[in-house]
Amino acid sequence: MNYKINELFETIQGEGSFTGQPSIFIRLQGCPVGCSWCDTKHTWDISLDDEVTAETMLTKSEETQHWANFTPEDILALVNDKKFNAKHIVITGGEPCMVDLTPLCELFEQRGYSTQIETSGTFEIITTEKSWVTVSPKVNMRGGYKILNSAMARANEIKHPVATEQHVDDLKALLAEHQVIDTPIYLQPISQKKRATELAIATCIANNWRLSVQVHKYIGIE
Numbered sequence: 001m002n003y004k005i006n007e008l009f010e011t012i013q014g015e016g017s018f019t020g021q022p023s024i025f026i027r028l029q030g031c032p033v034g035c036s037w038c039d040t041k042h043t044w045d046i047s048l049d050d051e052v053t054a055e056t057m058l059t060k061s062e063e064t065q066h067w068a069n070f071t072p073e074d075i076l077a078l079v080n081d082k083k084f085n086a087k088h089i090v091i092t093g094g095e096p097c098m099v100d101l102t103p104l105c106e107l108f109e110q111r112g113y114s115t116q117i118e119t120s121g122t123f124e125i126i127t128t129e130k131s132w133v134t135v136s137p138k139v140n141m142r143g144g145y146k147i148l149n150s151a152m153a154r155a156n157e158i159k160h161p162v163a164t165e166q167h168v169d170d171l172k173a174l175l176a177e178h179q180v181i182d183t184p185i186y187l188q189p190i191s192q193k194k195r196a197t198e199l200a201i202a203t204c205i206a207n208n209w210r211l212s213v214q215v216h217k218y219i220g221i222e
């Protein structure tokens with residue numbers, strides 16, 4: 001099994017339940033969901049012309065749509081090579097659930113790492129039982145994908161981007177439709193906008209949900 005990796009780096013997780021956790025981020029290439037406010041649009045297209053060597057991918061100085069092909073064993077070797085200290089792996093994108101994540105998560109879990117997947121909830125989530133799954137449901141986006149019941153049921157946390165009342169209504173409809181009861185819900189203001197943040201704070205208090213403010217963007221790290 002090979003994975004198309006756009007970026008691999010060590011940082012602090014800035015979102016959701018693992019906020020503050022040193023983490024190794026593996027960003028996979030490819031996403032057809034089409035969110036207008038997406039901040040990783042360079043991960044959308046998978047073009048064979050954009051394949052580069054591992055070294056080129058790792059030394060990119062700016063965000064590009066270049067990716068390199070890795071097996072899980074290659075990734076583990078790279079993480080060891082780089083002497084990363086973090087013991088938490090975050091697989092993000094793009095939309096990582098376009099591929100089977102089991103071999104990748106299994107290998108890292110066998111070596112004592114915890115794994116987390118960040119997904120839009122529009123693809124079947126194929127991974128290990130132990131993986132922590134963060135579903136950030138992307139409703140009515142340009143790609144026309146539906147949120148899957150199986151994804152909502154598998155979620156260990158739901159993290160919803162909000163900027164308008166409509167986003168809150170969409171989330172409430174989704175939670176009702178998929179009968180989500182006990183899963184922790186995080187609201188995440190889109191693009192750190194003041195109005196979105198105020199809306200998220202008020203809605204969290206009103207519904208006993210949690211706030212996720214993308215800490216990494218406030219402290220200026222990746």
Ligand code: SF4
Nearest residue numbers: 031033034035038094
């Ligand atoms: S699902 Fe994620 S990567 Fe895909 S378009 Fe939406 S925000 Fe961007």
